Amino acid sequence: MPRMESDETTIKRISIRVPVDLLDEYDEALDARDTNRSEEMRAHMRRVANDDTPERGRIPPTDDDxxxxxxxxxxxVSGRGGIPLDQAKSAVAQKTGISSxxxxHRIITPLRERGYLKRAGDPIYRQWVVVR
Incomplete structure:
Protein backbone atom coordinates (compact mmCIF):
# COMPACT_ATOMS: atom_id res chain seq x y z
CA MET A 1 0.00 0.00 0.00
CA PRO A 2 1.42 3.42 -0.88
CA ARG A 3 2.29 5.73 1.96
CA MET A 4 0.07 8.76 2.46
CA GLU A 5 1.83 12.03 1.88
CA SER A 6 0.95 14.89 4.17
CA ASP A 7 1.64 18.56 4.40
CA GLU A 8 4.41 18.68 7.02
CA THR A 9 3.42 22.21 8.03
CA THR A 10 0.05 21.05 9.40
CA ILE A 11 0.83 17.47 10.45
CA LYS A 12 3.28 16.26 13.08
CA ARG A 13 4.45 12.71 13.65
CA ILE A 14 4.79 11.49 17.23
CA SER A 15 6.44 8.39 18.69
CA ILE A 16 5.77 6.72 21.99
CA ARG A 17 7.17 3.70 23.82
CA VAL A 18 4.76 1.16 25.27
CA PRO A 19 5.09 -2.38 26.62
CA VAL A 20 4.63 -4.98 23.89
CA ASP A 21 1.77 -6.73 25.67
CA LEU A 22 -0.14 -3.46 26.07
CA LEU A 23 0.32 -2.68 22.37
CA ASP A 24 -0.97 -6.15 21.45
CA GLU A 25 -4.07 -5.67 23.62
CA TYR A 26 -4.60 -2.21 22.19
CA ASP A 27 -4.35 -3.43 18.59
CA GLU A 28 -6.86 -6.22 19.32
CA ALA A 29 -9.30 -3.72 20.78
CA LEU A 30 -8.87 -1.45 17.76
CA ASP A 31 -9.44 -4.33 15.36
CA ALA A 32 -12.69 -5.12 17.17
CA ARG A 33 -13.73 -1.48 16.73
CA ASP A 34 -12.67 -1.45 13.07
CA THR A 35 -10.29 1.47 13.57
CA ASN A 36 -6.53 1.98 13.61
CA ARG A 37 -3.92 3.49 15.94
CA SER A 38 -3.72 6.83 14.17
CA GLU A 39 -7.48 7.40 14.10
CA GLU A 40 -7.86 6.36 17.73
CA MET A 41 -4.96 8.50 18.94
CA ARG A 42 -6.34 11.55 17.13
CA ALA A 43 -9.76 10.92 18.69
CA HIS A 44 -8.16 10.49 22.11
CA MET A 45 -6.19 13.72 21.72
CA ARG A 46 -9.39 15.59 20.75
CA ARG A 47 -11.22 14.20 23.82
CA VAL A 48 -8.40 15.23 26.15
CA ALA A 49 -8.07 18.68 24.57
CA ASN A 50 -11.83 19.23 24.89
CA ASP A 51 -12.18 17.71 28.37
CA ASP A 52 -14.35 20.19 30.16
CA THR A 53 -14.97 18.36 33.40
CA PRO A 54 -15.46 20.58 36.44
CA GLU A 55 -12.29 19.17 38.00
CA ARG A 56 -10.30 20.47 35.06
CA GLY A 57 -12.49 23.40 34.22
CA ARG A 58 -11.19 26.71 33.09
CA ILE A 59 -10.52 29.47 35.55
CA PRO A 60 -12.94 32.36 34.97
CA PRO A 61 -11.37 35.48 33.48
CA THR A 62 -9.44 37.41 36.11
CA ASP A 63 -9.05 40.71 34.25
CA ASP A 64 -12.76 41.49 33.87
CA ASP A 65 -15.23 40.91 36.70
CA VAL A 77 -26.91 26.77 33.66
CA SER A 78 -25.10 24.57 31.17
CA GLY A 79 -23.01 22.24 33.32
CA ARG A 80 -20.17 22.93 30.86
CA GLY A 81 -22.25 21.62 28.00
CA GLY A 82 -24.36 23.10 25.24
CA ILE A 83 -27.13 25.61 25.79
CA PRO A 84 -29.33 27.55 23.36
CA LEU A 85 -27.95 31.05 22.83
CA ASP A 86 -31.15 32.77 23.94
CA GLN A 87 -31.11 30.85 27.25
CA ALA A 88 -27.43 31.65 27.70
CA LYS A 89 -28.08 35.36 27.18
CA SER A 90 -31.00 35.30 29.61
CA ALA A 91 -28.99 33.54 32.34
CA VAL A 92 -26.06 35.92 31.95
CA ALA A 93 -28.37 38.96 31.94
CA GLN A 94 -29.92 37.83 35.23
CA LYS A 95 -26.55 37.27 36.93
CA THR A 96 -24.81 40.39 35.65
CA GLY A 97 -27.61 42.94 35.44
CA ILE A 98 -26.82 43.68 31.78
CA SER A 99 -29.79 43.67 29.42
CA SER A 100 -29.97 40.52 27.32
CA HIS A 105 -21.62 41.89 22.50
CA ARG A 106 -20.33 42.49 26.03
CA ILE A 107 -20.03 38.92 27.42
CA ILE A 108 -20.74 36.09 24.96
CA THR A 109 -18.51 37.29 22.12
CA PRO A 110 -15.48 38.10 24.32
CA LEU A 111 -15.79 34.73 26.11
CA ARG A 112 -15.95 32.94 22.75
CA GLU A 113 -12.93 34.86 21.45
CA ARG A 114 -10.98 33.86 24.57
CA GLY A 115 -11.86 30.18 24.15
CA TYR A 116 -14.37 29.87 26.99
CA LEU A 117 -17.25 29.18 24.60
CA LYS A 118 -17.70 27.78 21.14
CA ARG A 119 -20.56 28.06 18.70
CA ALA A 120 -22.81 25.11 18.01
CA GLY A 121 -26.23 24.35 16.55
CA ASP A 122 -27.81 25.87 13.49
CA PRO A 123 -26.28 29.33 12.99
CA ILE A 124 -29.52 30.73 11.56
CA TYR A 125 -32.45 29.05 13.30
CA ARG A 126 -31.18 27.67 16.62
CA GLN A 127 -27.81 28.93 17.78
CA TRP A 128 -26.17 27.22 20.73
CA VAL A 129 -23.04 27.86 22.72
CA VAL A 130 -20.92 25.18 24.33
CA VAL A 131 -19.31 26.20 27.59
CA ARG A 132 -15.79 24.91 28.12
Missing part, protein backbone atom coordinates in the same frame (compact mmCIF):
# COMPACT_ATOMS: atom_id res chain seq x y z
CA UNK A 66 -18.22 41.11 34.37
CA UNK A 67 -16.81 38.40 32.09
CA UNK A 68 -16.03 36.26 35.14
CA UNK A 69 -19.60 36.58 36.44
CA UNK A 70 -20.98 35.86 32.97
CA UNK A 71 -18.82 32.76 32.59
CA UNK A 72 -19.83 31.47 36.05
CA UNK A 73 -23.49 31.97 35.15
CA UNK A 74 -23.02 29.98 31.94
CA UNK A 75 -21.26 27.15 33.78
CA UNK A 76 -24.16 27.00 36.27
CA UNK A 101 -29.70 42.59 24.13
CA UNK A 102 -26.17 43.69 25.19
CA UNK A 103 -25.00 40.38 26.67
CA UNK A 104 -23.94 39.01 23.29
Missing amino acids: LLARGYKALVE EHVG
Whole structure:
Protein backbone atom coordinates (compact mmCIF):
# COMPACT_ATOMS: atom_id res chain seq x y z
CA MET A 1 0.00 0.00 0.00
CA PRO A 2 1.42 3.42 -0.88
CA ARG A 3 2.29 5.73 1.96
CA MET A 4 0.07 8.76 2.46
CA GLU A 5 1.83 12.03 1.88
CA SER A 6 0.95 14.89 4.17
CA ASP A 7 1.64 18.56 4.40
CA GLU A 8 4.41 18.68 7.02
CA THR A 9 3.42 22.21 8.03
CA THR A 10 0.05 21.05 9.40
CA ILE A 11 0.83 17.47 10.45
CA LYS A 12 3.28 16.26 13.08
CA ARG A 13 4.45 12.71 13.65
CA ILE A 14 4.79 11.49 17.23
CA SER A 15 6.44 8.39 18.69
CA ILE A 16 5.77 6.72 21.99
CA ARG A 17 7.17 3.70 23.82
CA VAL A 18 4.76 1.16 25.27
CA PRO A 19 5.09 -2.38 26.62
CA VAL A 20 4.63 -4.98 23.89
CA ASP A 21 1.77 -6.73 25.67
CA LEU A 22 -0.14 -3.46 26.07
CA LEU A 23 0.32 -2.68 22.37
CA ASP A 24 -0.97 -6.15 21.45
CA GLU A 25 -4.07 -5.67 23.62
CA TYR A 26 -4.60 -2.21 22.19
CA ASP A 27 -4.35 -3.43 18.59
CA GLU A 28 -6.86 -6.22 19.32
CA ALA A 29 -9.30 -3.72 20.78
CA LEU A 30 -8.87 -1.45 17.76
CA ASP A 31 -9.44 -4.33 15.36
CA ALA A 32 -12.69 -5.12 17.17
CA ARG A 33 -13.73 -1.48 16.73
CA ASP A 34 -12.67 -1.45 13.07
CA THR A 35 -10.29 1.47 13.57
CA ASN A 36 -6.53 1.98 13.61
CA ARG A 37 -3.92 3.49 15.94
CA SER A 38 -3.72 6.83 14.17
CA GLU A 39 -7.48 7.40 14.10
CA GLU A 40 -7.86 6.36 17.73
CA MET A 41 -4.96 8.50 18.94
CA ARG A 42 -6.34 11.55 17.13
CA ALA A 43 -9.76 10.92 18.69
CA HIS A 44 -8.16 10.49 22.11
CA MET A 45 -6.19 13.72 21.72
CA ARG A 46 -9.39 15.59 20.75
CA ARG A 47 -11.22 14.20 23.82
CA VAL A 48 -8.40 15.23 26.15
CA ALA A 49 -8.07 18.68 24.57
CA ASN A 50 -11.83 19.23 24.89
CA ASP A 51 -12.18 17.71 28.37
CA ASP A 52 -14.35 20.19 30.16
CA THR A 53 -14.97 18.36 33.40
CA PRO A 54 -15.46 20.58 36.44
CA GLU A 55 -12.29 19.17 38.00
CA ARG A 56 -10.30 20.47 35.06
CA GLY A 57 -12.49 23.40 34.22
CA ARG A 58 -11.19 26.71 33.09
CA ILE A 59 -10.52 29.47 35.55
CA PRO A 60 -12.94 32.36 34.97
CA PRO A 61 -11.37 35.48 33.48
CA THR A 62 -9.44 37.41 36.11
CA ASP A 63 -9.05 40.71 34.25
CA ASP A 64 -12.76 41.49 33.87
CA ASP A 65 -15.23 40.91 36.70
CA LEU A 66 -18.22 41.11 34.37
CA LEU A 67 -16.81 38.40 32.09
CA ALA A 68 -16.03 36.26 35.14
CA ARG A 69 -19.60 36.58 36.44
CA GLY A 70 -20.98 35.86 32.97
CA TYR A 71 -18.82 32.76 32.59
CA LYS A 72 -19.83 31.47 36.05
CA ALA A 73 -23.49 31.97 35.15
CA LEU A 74 -23.02 29.98 31.94
CA VAL A 75 -21.26 27.15 33.78
CA GLU A 76 -24.16 27.00 36.27
CA VAL A 77 -26.91 26.77 33.66
CA SER A 78 -25.10 24.57 31.17
CA GLY A 79 -23.01 22.24 33.32
CA ARG A 80 -20.17 22.93 30.86
CA GLY A 81 -22.25 21.62 28.00
CA GLY A 82 -24.36 23.10 25.24
CA ILE A 83 -27.13 25.61 25.79
CA PRO A 84 -29.33 27.55 23.36
CA LEU A 85 -27.95 31.05 22.83
CA ASP A 86 -31.15 32.77 23.94
CA GLN A 87 -31.11 30.85 27.25
CA ALA A 88 -27.43 31.65 27.70
CA LYS A 89 -28.08 35.36 27.18
CA SER A 90 -31.00 35.30 29.61
CA ALA A 91 -28.99 33.54 32.34
CA VAL A 92 -26.06 35.92 31.95
CA ALA A 93 -28.37 38.96 31.94
CA GLN A 94 -29.92 37.83 35.23
CA LYS A 95 -26.55 37.27 36.93
CA THR A 96 -24.81 40.39 35.65
CA GLY A 97 -27.61 42.94 35.44
CA ILE A 98 -26.82 43.68 31.78
CA SER A 99 -29.79 43.67 29.42
CA SER A 100 -29.97 40.52 27.32
CA GLU A 101 -29.70 42.59 24.13
CA HIS A 102 -26.17 43.69 25.19
CA VAL A 103 -25.00 40.38 26.67
CA GLY A 104 -23.94 39.01 23.29
CA HIS A 105 -21.62 41.89 22.50
CA ARG A 106 -20.33 42.49 26.03
CA ILE A 107 -20.03 38.92 27.42
CA ILE A 108 -20.74 36.09 24.96
CA THR A 109 -18.51 37.29 22.12
CA PRO A 110 -15.48 38.10 24.32
CA LEU A 111 -15.79 34.73 26.11
CA ARG A 112 -15.95 32.94 22.75
CA GLU A 113 -12.93 34.86 21.45
CA ARG A 114 -10.98 33.86 24.57
CA GLY A 115 -11.86 30.18 24.15
CA TYR A 116 -14.37 29.87 26.99
CA LEU A 117 -17.25 29.18 24.60
CA LYS A 118 -17.70 27.78 21.14
CA ARG A 119 -20.56 28.06 18.70
CA ALA A 120 -22.81 25.11 18.01
CA GLY A 121 -26.23 24.35 16.55
CA ASP A 122 -27.81 25.87 13.49
CA PRO A 123 -26.28 29.33 12.99
CA ILE A 124 -29.52 30.73 11.56
CA TYR A 125 -32.45 29.05 13.30
CA ARG A 126 -31.18 27.67 16.62
CA GLN A 127 -27.81 28.93 17.78
CA TRP A 128 -26.17 27.22 20.73
CA VAL A 129 -23.04 27.86 22.72
CA VAL A 130 -20.92 25.18 24.33
CA VAL A 131 -19.31 26.20 27.59
CA ARG A 132 -15.79 24.91 28.12
